[in-house]
Amino acid sequence: MSDTSVFDQPLVFGLDIGTRNVVGTVGYKTENEFVVVAQYMLEHETRAMLDGQIHDIGRVGHTIAKVKEELESQIGQELTEVCIAAAGRVLKTVTTNISYDFPEETVVTGEDIHTLDLLGIEKAQSILKEMNDTRYKFYCVGYSVMKYFLNDEPFSSLESHKAERISEDIIVTFLPEDVVDGLYAAVGMAGLTVANMTLEPIAAINVAIPENYRLLNIALVDIGAGTTDIAIVARGGVQHSSSIKIGGDDFDEAIIRYMRKRHNVLLGESSAEQLKKDIGSVYPREQDAIGYARGKELVRGLPTKMAVKSSEMIEACQEETDQILDSVREMLEAAPPELVSDISEHGIILAGGGSKIFGMDKLIMDKIGVPVVNIKNPDQVVATGAGTAHYYIKDGRTLEE
Numbered sequence: 001m002s003d004t005s006v007f008d009q010p011l012v013f014g015l016d017i018g019t020r021n022v023v024g025t026v027g028y029k030t031e032n033e034f035v036v037v038a039q040y041m042l043e044h045e046t047r048a049m050l051d052g053q054i055h056d057i058g059r060v061g062h063t064i065a066k067v068k069e070e071l072e073s074q075i076g077q078e079l080t081e082v083c084i085a086a087a088g089r090v091l092k093t094v095t096t097n098i099s100y101d102f103p104e105e106t107v108v109t110g111e112d113i114h115t116l117d118l119l120g121i122e123k124a125q126s127i128l129k130e131m132n133d134t135r136y137k138f139y140c141v142g143y144s145v146m147k148y149f150l151n152d153e154p155f156s157s158l159e160s161h162k163a164e165r166i167s168e169d170i171i172v173t174f175l176p177e178d179v180v181d182g183l184y185a186a187v188g189m190a191g192l193t194v195a196n197m198t199l200e201p202i203a204a205i206n207v208a209i210p211e212n213y214r215l216l217n218i219a220l221v222d223i224g225a226g227t228t229d230i231a232i233v234a235r236g237g238v239q240h241s242s243s244i245k246i247g248g249d250d251f252d253e254a255i256i257r258y259m260r261k262r263h264n265v266l267l268g269e270s271s272a273e274q275l276k277k278d279i280g281s282v283y284p285r286e287q288d289a290i291g292y293a294r295g296k297e298l299v300r301g302l303p304t305k306m307a308v309k310s311s312e313m314i315e316a317c318q319e320e321t322d323q324i325l326d327s328v329r330e331m332l333e334a335a336p337p338e339l340v341s342d343i344s345e346h347g348i349i350l351a352g353g354g355s356k357i358f359g360m361d362k363l364i365m366d367k368i369g370v371p372v373v374n375i376k377n378p379d380q381v382v383a384t385g386a387g388t389a390h391y392y393i394k395d396g397r398t399l400e401e
Contacts, residue, residue: 011037011075013082013192014387015067016200016380017060017183019049019226019249020353023383024067026075034207034388038074039380042067050226054182061189068190081195084183085203085386086141092174093241094124094131095146099167108150108158108166116168117143124172138174142199145170146239171239173199196386200224201231201241203385204351208375217342221328221364222382223354225249228324230331232339240335244327248354250320251276258316259293265304267295276357279310282321283359283366310358317357325367332368347371353379 009028016023021043027036048059068079098120100112121140128138148155149167158166184194198206204222222229225248231241255272259265267275271294279291289310297304328348332340348370350361356379361372375381 009035011077011079012195012387013068013071013079014203014383014385015064015082015084015187016203016383016386017049017054017064017084017186018224018353018382019247020044021225021379022060022063022067023380024064024071025380025383025387026071026079027384027387029388034384036384038071039383040067040070040074041380042070053179054186057182057185058189060186064186064192065190068192080192082187082192083196083198083386084187084194085198085200085382086175086179086183092128092131092138093171094127094174095169095171096120096124096127097167097169098123099149099165101165102163105162105164108161108163110159112166113158116166117145117170120145120168120170121172124170125174128174137177139177139180141173141175141180141197142202143170143172144239173241198386199229199231199241200382201229203382203388204229204349205231205233206385206388207381208349208351208385216346217339218346219328219331219343219348219370221324221348221350221352221355223247223324223350223352223360224382225353228327228352228354230327232331232335232343239339240331242327242331244323246320246323246327247352248276248357251280251317251354251357254317254320255280255313258312259295259308260298262312263293263306263308264298265293265295265306266298267293271295275308276313279308279313279358280317281310281313281358282317283362284314285310285358314359321360321363325364328364328368344370347373349373349375351375351378351381 011026011028014025021041023041025036026038027034042063044059044063046059048056054060072079098116100116100119121143125140146169148158150158150161150163151165187194201220201222205220208220218233220231227243228246229243232239252269252272255275256267259267275291275293279289291308292305293308294305348364350372361374364372
């Protein structure tokens with residue numbers, strides 16, 4: 001993806017195009033880890049994205065170009081290809097079973113398994129067309145095989161076995177054509193071509209969960225600025241995923257509504273965000289923290305500065321946190337009992353900038369009843385994971401491949 005004039009390994013450029021920020025990561029993979037050599041985050045100059053989807057391609061492309069230029073200056077090399085991660089509340093997942101019958105008993109090859117995967121993707125796409133209206137054309141952006149069958153008996157691996165029939169349970173993830181085209185167009189405006197595309201939950205998992213632990217059954221909740229993505233990892237792949245239109249920006253808007261209703265004070269977006277950073281909470285602290293809201297009195301129209309308790313932030317964000325909790329519950333309720341049992345033991349991993357609000361981990365542990373793990377640099381994990389996805393082609397394979 002980049003020359004090796006300075007570094008010993010070919011470099012990979014990963015990009016997280018978020019609702020609020022664009023995060024770029026450059027690094028390379030060793031035998032045991034992905035080594036980050038440069039990273040940069042830049043906020044969009046205007047609200048060019050909404051709920052994880054691009055609305056102004058030109059402005060998003062401009063931000064990507066600035067991130068690219070900064071990273072190039074850090075590494076002293078030109079970047080021409082990028083791995084991206086996609087999110088959005090309109091993503092669709094389809095779970096299905098597909099079988100392939102050989103004319104006679106045959107030794108199963110890797111190519112046979114790949115053909116079975118493609119047949120599964122095609123079947124899932126047909127099911128999606130039947131399930132949904134025809135407003136969207138969907139692209140396959142990832143898939144995961146949950147279980148293989150050899151002559152209708154469950155098998156962990158099919159390759160090199162003799163079989164008359166091979167089958168698999170497969171989950172396939174799709175995004176609408178306009179979402180994918182928007183990402184490609186914005187990246188193209190920055191002078192980049194897409195080397196690989198994956199989903200944000202998969203990208204986060206690539207970093208949050210060490211490779212040898214991805215065989216465990218674990219849940220991930222990625223709270224971004226515009227969306228919250230939830231995924232269950234099972235047998236080394238993503239078995240369930242969903243996205244809801246709630247993120248860090250919604251906490252800001254909730255604080256604005258609360259201050260207006262409760263205190264007759266109008267806050268701007270930046271003031272609400274600062275209050276969230278200072279004392280934002282979704283779970284009680286041992287001792288109330290005090291922050292200061294700077295805004296305008298609604299009655300007199302004069303500037304004001306007033307003290308606000310962190311416990312008020314819990315009340316302000318109640319509706320948004322309830323929606324996140326409900327989505328986590330729905331995901332667990334839809335999962336098989338054996339997965340839920342393992343998740344209760346191994347826990348839920350929190351990622352995304354929105355997860356940094358105080359008490360999110362404690363809230364999920366208290367209300368859902370499973371342990372929660374916070375990861376380092378949660379707002380940078382998707383960009384890094386998009387880069388690592390370059391090394392795990394199966395997780396990002398598309399129909400075109």
